[in-house]
Amino acid sequence: MTHLPRPRPSIALALACLLAPMAPMAHAQATAPAAPEIQAPQVRSPQIPAPPQTAATAVADPAPEPALEPVADFLPQAMQDALAPILTPPARDPNLPHDLSPMGMFWAADIVVKAVMIGLAVASVITWTVLVVKALELWGASAAVQGGIRRIGRADSLTAAVAASGTRRDAVSRMIRSAAEEYRRSQPALDVAGDAGVKERVESQLDRIEAVAGRRMGRGTGILATIGSTAPFVGLFGTVWGIMNSFIGISESQTTNLAVVAPGIAEALLATAIGLVAAIPAVVIYNVFARGITGYRLRLANAAAGVRQLVSRDLDFRGVPPRPEV
Numbered sequence: 001m002t003h004l005p006r007p008r009p010s011i012a013l014a015l016a017c018l019l020a021p022m023a024p025m026a027h028a029q030a031t032a033p034a035a036p037e038i039q040a041p042q043v044r045s046p047q048i049p050a051p052p053q054t055a056a057t058a059v060a061d062p063a064p065e066p067a068l069e070p071v072a073d074f075l076p077q078a079m080q081d082a083l084a085p086i087l088t089p090p091a092r093d094p095n096l097p098h099d100l101s102p103m104g105m106f107w108a109a110d111i112v113v114k115a116v117m118i119g120l121a122v123a124s125v126i127t128w129t130v131l132v133v134k135a136l137e138l139w140g141a142s143a144a145v146q147g148g149i150r151r152i153g154r155a156d157s158l159t160a161a162v163a164a165s166g167t168r169r170d171a172v173s174r175m176i177r178s179a180a181e182e183y184r185r186s187q188p189a190l191d192v193a194g195d196a197g198v199k200e201r202v203e204s205q206l207d208r209i210e211a212v213a214g215r216r217m218g219r220g221t222g223i224l225a226t227i228g229s230t231a232p233f234v235g236l237f238g239t240v241w242g243i244m245n246s247f248i249g250i251s252e253s254q255t256t257n258l259a260v261v262a263p264g265i266a267e268a269l270l271a272t273a274i275g276l277v278a279a280i281p282a283v284v285i286y287n288v289f290a291r292g293i294t295g296y297r298l299r300l301a302n303a304a305a306g307v308r309q310l311v312s313r314d315l316d317f318r319g320v321p322p323r324p325e326v
Helices: 009-031 034-047 051-060 066-072 077-087 102-108 111-154 158-165 171-193 196-217 222-253 258-316
Strands: none
Touching: 102 258, 111 158, 111 171, 111 196, 111 222, 111 258, 158 171, 158 258, 171 196, 171 258, 196 258, 222 258
């Protein structure tokens, strides 16, 4: 009888060790389908409460008022209603102009008020133009007179002053040439008629030149006085006209709401403001030029006195031979 070989205990023990960990995994796979049926009510339970959805809907209802969205999350409805007039911007009144700037009020003004504003703006432009032109003219004339006074002071005779003046055309140079011409014409009769007549005629010529130069320098400043004295009244006329139109608007609209009256009053006051802007600089500039022209005339008088001094010196030394040069 033949005996089969018996398995070795070491191989059987190894197989048992390999199969032992696989038994719980097989049991878990066998019982896995039953787990969703038990856990199904627990998974759905967080989604069952509906109040959060209704609360979200209630919050979404006041969406047309974006100013209350930051407050609606934590303020009660009563407080939201109380803060609504403060947080919600007021609607624009269609009766008011869209632009309340000076240019906007100008375009919205009545034709009469608009004409007043344009006239005052033109007057202001004229004022500043006169300022620039007359300032340059006065500065140049004053510098020329001052140079002429220095030439007269350095000259020993009327002939030397004429030579130093050259071909200049300023007022002092004209005085020197006029006095020299009058002296030349009167020189043949000096010994018979004396020098009193020459001095009188020279002084008359100098006074005439001085008056012409001063009148020419003052030309253009009269318009400054006119603007300064009339511009406030022109602006006041625009104000009265605008206020009158505002009261007419009140009577036509049959309301005393300030929003209806305010635009017309603002336009009227803008006319007054433009009148003052045109008048105040005109008055100040006129006073400055008046003082400057007065100083210019004083310098012309000093130059004329210097020319008369040269004429008197030439009359006194006409019979004295010139000193020989060393």
